[in-house]
Amino acid sequence: GAVVSQHPSWVICKSGTSVKIECRSLDFQATTMFWYRQFPKQSLMLMATSNEGSKATYEQGVEKDKFLINHASLTLSTLTVTSAHPEDSSFYICSASPLRNTEAFFGQGTRLTVV
Amino acid sequence: GENVEQHPSTLSVQEGDSAVIKCTYSDSASNYFPWYKQELGKRPQLIIDIRSNVGEKKDQRIAVTLNKTAKHFSLHITETQPEDSAVYFCAASTSDSGGYNKLIFGAGTRLAVHP
Numbered sequence A: 001g002a003v004v005s006q007h008p009s010w011v012i013c014k015s016g017t018s019v020k021i022e023c024r025s026l027d028f029q030a031t032t033m034f035w036y037r038q039f040p041k042q043s044l045m046l047m048a049t050s051n052e053g054s055k056a057t058y059e060q061g062v063e064k065d066k067f068l069i070n071h072a073s074l075t076l077s078t079l080t081v082t083s084a085h086p087e088d089s090s091f092y093i094c095s096a097s098p099l100r101n102t103e104a105f106f107g108q109g110t111r112l113t114v115v
Numbered sequence B: 001g002e003n004v005e006q007h008p009s010t011l012s013v014q015e016g017d018s019a020v021i022k023c024t025y026s027d028s029a030s031n032y033f034p035w036y037k038q039e040l041g042k043r044p045q046l047i048i049d050i051r052s053n054v055g056e057k058k059d060q061r062i063a064v065t066l067n068k069t070a071k072h073f074s075l076h077i078t079e080t081q082p083e084d085s086a087v088y089f090c091a092a093s094t095s096d097s098g099g100y101n102k103l104i105f106g107a108g109t110r111l112a113v114h115p
Helices: none
Strands: A004-007 A010-013 A019-025 A032-038 A044-051 A067-073 A076-081 A090-096 A110-114 B004-007 B010-014 B019-025 B032-038 B045-051 B056-059 B062-067 B072-077 B086-093 B103-105 B109-114
Touching (some): A004 A090, A019 A090, A019 A110, A032 A067, A044 B103, A076 A090, B004 B086, B019 B086, B019 B109, B045 B056
Parallel strands (some): A010 A110
Antiparallel strands (some): A032 A044, A032 A090, B004 B019, B032 B045, B062 B072, B086 B109
């Protein structure tokens, strides 16, 4: 199957700082990627759709100025959590599909802890 | 937008028994319904999926059924084994993402298979 890789796998940052998470499609080009957030023992919640070369589309209730998404190439989307606070601590995970109407492949996720 | 409900939230079975997890969705335009298995701290892994033009699909011990009229779909695991213990998520793919799978997840079912 296709491979989606995230970096870093885990990160600890101080309150008020920003953190960048990378999502790469290693063996295919992805014009569209999706970002999800998962709190402990909860489901994956869709945050935004990342579109190569254009602005991301955010789900209702997700602050676009806080969660900056940049999809500058066909293999890389980044999520920057700005001015992080402890309540932003969560598991962030991305997904992408090689082709339309095919299986979505997930990155391994990034566990963010804000102290 | 799409809303997916999943039941039960927890399920405990004896090894060898069957397990059934049920989901309902709200958007009649949704056309792709995957099921994921997620182990603690890991990425979701696709175990089976079904498209809206099919009523049932089977892969060894796992089967999925879809009732488009009622807007519900179910996961059936037969001859359960302890290694089936995990959290299972159903999802529905909305139709507004250019064919790429923008997934809305159910709340998850924690399955425990006891030897």
